Amino acid sequence: MKTLKKIWYWIDDxxxxxxxxxxxxxxLVPPGAKWSYVFGSATLFCLVLQVVTGVALSLLYQPSSAEAYQSLQFITHRAAFGNILRGMHYFGASMMIIMVSIHMIRVYLTAAYKYPREMAWISGVLLFFLTIAMGFTGQLLRWDSNGxxxxxxxxxxxxxxPFIGKFAARLLLGGNTINGHSLSRFYSYHVFxxxxxxxxxxxxxxxxxxxxGISEPPKVGRLVDPKTYRKWYQDMLKDKGIPFWPYAAWRDVVFGVGTIITIIILAIVFGPPELTTPPNPAHLNTTPTPDWYMLSIFSLFALMPARIESYMIIIGPMLTILILLALPFVSNKGERHPIRRPWxxxxxxxVIIFVFTLFLLGEKAPWSPRFEAKPLTTANIQSSDTEINAGAALFYNKGCLYCHKINNQGGIKGPDLSQIAQRLSKGDMIIRIVNGGGNMPAYGGIxxxxxxxxxxxxxxxxx
Ligand code: HEC
Structure with a gap:
């Protein structure tokens, strides 16, 4: 015992x-911290888990276009605990995005971004978008058609x-189109x-x-005044503050550990997302289904009239970021309690209802191709002619069926083609297929x- 103590003293000294x-x-932290304060630390718990599982995955993952897909198949199906590991990394990412979103909403609702915590808000906004960027770049590393x-x-x-678009796109992808270099790039974005x-x-x-200091729980009628706030806060802490550990931190620990356990259970029960087919340039996929946290954004753009889409695709995200960053400058004092801030x-x-509705729409996604479409049944081909049957097979193999319906089979992104011969002549059809246009990919080169x-x-x- 004595020696152990001695060793500890040495290390500590x-x-x-x-x-x-x-x-x-x-x-010291303000008293009366509530359970609503745990989401920031839960995000941190998730981040640590992501680092640990991410490093573990990187031991087996091969970031080259020739091997990435195979190495993930190996991790998923053969490596010891590989399946659970991928699952944890996936659900960890989802959980992190949920936690950081709730944290952000909580901070907004209790106006914790007001004086003197403006910088915490601003760095938080950037962290929110960086988290989304991690999810996005991670999705490509799956190197399947969806990602x-x-x-x-x-x-x-x-x-x-405007102006820098072409350059930015090249920088993102490492070339004019997606290719092996894009994978190395995304790997470096995602990992370094x-x-x-x-x-x-x-x-x-x-x-x-x-x-x-942590923002004190808001009270109706207690205003934030930049001139007096810091002094008031220090006096309040001296008077009523409690040590962070363990009196305020135990909730963070309990909730954080609970979050991690939930992620592990989800990973074991549901496993990682299925890899879709390996990417194949011949399978045009103009509207992939991204992971759920990108779905709302995809829905929004899918629903927008094509004419304003080109502007909104740029203006929308920029405006969102600007508004979020401007918030603490627009209002940095006054009431903090949500009851006094009904707006x-x-x-x-x-915002929550809007994002959620878009998400539900995205789930149904009438505008996106149905990749789960099965080859046309003989009942739907209704012919024994070899050329017609070859055409029907191509109609499935080249992905037409993902977007077009033939009788009761296929997607609904494009028009139903069950009776297309009544509308289009042979020549018109060729023109439409070769040139594409209006969400129909051009198949001329394919x-x-x-x-x-x-x-x-x-x-x-x-x-
Ligand atoms: C990504 C989805 C998608 C895929 C894949 C796709 N199409 Fe289309 N297609 C559309 C859309 C959307 C339209 C309507 C375009 C417009 O606005 O005019 C369309 C239009 C057409 C039309 C004209 C229909 C009409 O009523 O005028 C034909 C013919 C057609 N597609 C054939 C094909 C064939 C053949 C293939 C496969 C080689 C194919 N499409 C693959 C989305 C798709």
Whole structure:
């Protein structure tokens, strides 16, 4: 015992652990902290889990276009605990986005962004978008058709930026189109660049929390006045403050550990997202279904009239970021209690309902291709002619069926083609298929002459 103590004294004296950490743990915080304060630390718990599972995944993952898909198959189906590991990384990401969103809404509703915590809000907003960026870049690393095409859509969005668009898109993808270099790039964004920025901002964010103190629970009628607030806060702490550990921190620990356990259970029960097919440039996929947290954004753009889409795709996100960053400058004093800020509550409710509705719409996604479509049944082909049957097979193999309905099979993104021969002549059909246009991909470079003829013969038999 005595020797152990001696060893500890030596370590503590030379390393300075107690000196560094005890003020952090014992610093005074306002009394009456509530369960609503746990979401920030829960986000941090998720981040740590993401780092641990991410590093573990990187031991087996191969970031090259030739091997990425295979290495993920290996991780998922063969490696010990690989399946659970991928599941944890996936649900950890989802959980982190949920936690950071709730944290942000809580801070907004209780106006904790007001004086003197403006910088905490601003760094928080950046952290929110960095978190989304992690989810987005991670999705491409799956290197299946969904992940790859989601990134193509994003690159197209970037490409529409005025002046620097082309350059930004090239920077994102490492080329004019998605290719092997894009994967190396996204790997570096996901593993080095964005995490480095996240660590920096998380460190800063936490430092600010210590420096400016945790916001006290708001009280109706108690106003924030930048002239007197700091002094009032210090006096309040001296008077009624409680040490952070363990009196306020136990909730964070309980909730954080609960969050991690939930993630592990979800990973075991549901497993990681199924890999869709390997990316194949011949399978045009103009509207992939991204992971759920991107779904609302996708829905929004899918629902927008095509004419304003090009502007909104740029203006929308910029405006959102600007408004969020401007918030603490627009209102940095006065009432904090949500009861006295009904518009804030109303606004948050609107945003939540809006995002949620878009999400539900995105789930049904009448505008996106149905990748689960099965090859046309003989009952729907209604012919024994070999050319027609070859055309019908191509209609499925080239992805037409994802967007077009033939009788009761197929997607509804494009028009129903069950009776297309009544509307279009052979020549018009060829023109439509080769040139595409209006959400119909151009198939000119994808179908060869023979295939094109077969598809058209098939479609001409649909009367
Ligand atoms: C990503 C979804 C998608 C895919 C895949 C797709 N199409 Fe289309 N297609 C559309 C949309 C959307 C339209 C309507 C375009 C418009 O606004 O005019 C369309 C229009 C058409 C039309 C004209 C229909 C009309 O009523 O005027 C034909 C013919 C057609 N597609 C055939 C094909 C064939 C053949 C394939 C496969 C080689 C195919 N499409 C693949 C989305 C798709």
């Amino acid at each position: 030379r390393s300075g652990f107690t000196e560094i950490f005890s003020p952090l743990l014992k610093h 790859v095409w989601s990134s193509v859509v994003a690159a197209e969005q970037l490409g529409r930026l 660049i964005i995490p480095a920025i996240i660590f920096l901002f998380v460190g800063y964010h936490l430092m600010l929390v210590i420096r400016n 804030a509550v109303f606004g948050s409710a609107c 179908l060869n002459k023979k295939e094109l003829t077969e598809v058209v013969v098939f479609l001409q038999s649909r009367k």
